[in-house]
Amino acid sequence: MTAPADELRTAAQTLRQRAEAATPGPWRQHDTHLGQYGYAATVLSGEGNDTDLRAWLPSMSQEPWDETRNAWPDAAYIAAMGPGVGLALADWLDVAAEHCRGHYLCCDNGPCPESAKPALAVARQINGGEQR
Structure with missing residues (x-):
């Protein structure tokens, strides 16, 4: 059984590594016309002439805001x-892990208190699902 504080720390480390490896922001959504x-x-980063493409979500629709293809909300x-x-995040x-370890020793041996559950739910999504 993995202690909740350890789950929180693992998720924080994973997320921090991925965020630091990513292209710095700000990121923004953009509607790109592809001619015919x-x-x-698209998702772009940078400012002015230093704009770079981060993600391209094709719709191949002739309608710029075709909600049925869901590309714009995703972008x-x-x-x-x-x-x-x-x-x-x-x-x-990390703060939640310290709070859990420092104030709720039961987190290492049993269920976490209600105040730690939202952070633990986020951590478990990052870590790939339920742990316990």
């Missing part, structure tokens, strides 16, 4: 969850 092929939702979400958010998970 329609539109694609907006990816852009919102850029490296800065990842680093902030990693810090939050």
Whole structure:
């Protein structure tokens, strides 16, 4: 059985490594016209002439906001969850791990208190599912 504080720390470390390896933000969504092929939702980073493509979500639709293909909401979400958010979440998970270990020794031997459950749910998603 993995202690909840250890699950939180593992997730924080994984998220921090991935965020630090990613292209720095800000990231933003963009609607890209592909001529006769329609539109694609993209995620860009950088500013002005230093803009770089981070992700391309093709829709191949002739409609720029074709919600049925779901590319624009996906691009907006990816852009919102850029490296800065990842680093902030990693810090939050580390704080939650310290709080869990420092104030709730039962976290190492049993269920976590209600206040730690949201952080633990995030950690378990990052770590690949339920652990216990």
